[in-house]
Amino acid sequence: xxxxxxxxxxxFCMAQKVSLYVGNxxxxxxxxxxxxxxxxxWKIVDIQMKPKRTCYLWGGQSKQITxxxxxxxxxxxxxxxxxxxxxxIKLKKRRQYRQLTQTVLVNNPYLRIDLNxxxxxxxxxxxxxxxxxxxxxxxxxxxVNLLQKPIGELGDYNVYPIQIP
Numbered sequence: 001x002x003x004x005x006x007x008x009x010x011x012f013c014m015a016q017k018v019s020l021y022v023g024n025x026x027x028x029x030x031x032x033x034x035x036x037x038x039x040x041x042w043k044i045v046d047i048q049m050k051p052k053r054t055c056y057l058w059g060g061q062s063k064q065i066t067x068x069x070x071x072x073x074x075x076x077x078x079x080x081x082x083x084x085x086x087x088x089i090k091l092k093k094r095r096q097y098r099q100l101t102q103t104v105l106v107n108n109p110y111l112r113i114d115l116n117x118x119x120x121x122x123x124x125x126x127x128x129x130x131x132x133x134x135x136x137x138x139x140x141x142x143x144v145n146l147l148q149k150p151i152g153e154l155g156d157y158n159v160y161p162i163q164i165p
Contacts, residue, residue, distance in 0.1 A: 029160045032057060034156045053103045054100075060098075070135055085145050086145055106146055141161070141163070
């Protein structure tokens with residue numbers, strides 16, 4: 001029994017937390033896993049085209065909506081992570097889902113959290129208060145650790161979705 005609990009310990013130690021100020025309240029953003037779909041390639045005469053993978057979040061919009069175009073986030077990186085590993089990626093909005101432009105995270109246009117683009121202060125023991133220096137463009141975004149390993153055989157990711165009004 002004790003060995004099984006100790007085996008789960010690394011899972012709990014790796015957890016990170018992301019929160020957002022909405023008004024004067026601090027709201028935790030729940031992690032969401034992307035969904036991937038593999039569309040078969042076409043066959044033209046004797047040439048088989050490669051299958052195409054799409055990576056998306058289900059739902060027309062994020063459940064977490066900010067009230068500011070320069071939102072304030074509290075990010076607590078997990079064990080072995082740094083704040084520089086995190087970035088914002090803008091999603092393409094469709095009717096019933098939001099889609100990454102590229103299936104590999106680092107191939108998407110992203111805004112890395114660094115001192116050039118964000119005001120950063122320490123918050124608590126291991127957290128950071130992060131606010132963009134400039135107004136963020138209206139739309140759907142995900143906050144993501146760019147160095148995370150893909151999950152499952154199709155390569156899904158754990159992300160923190162938000163909507164900028």
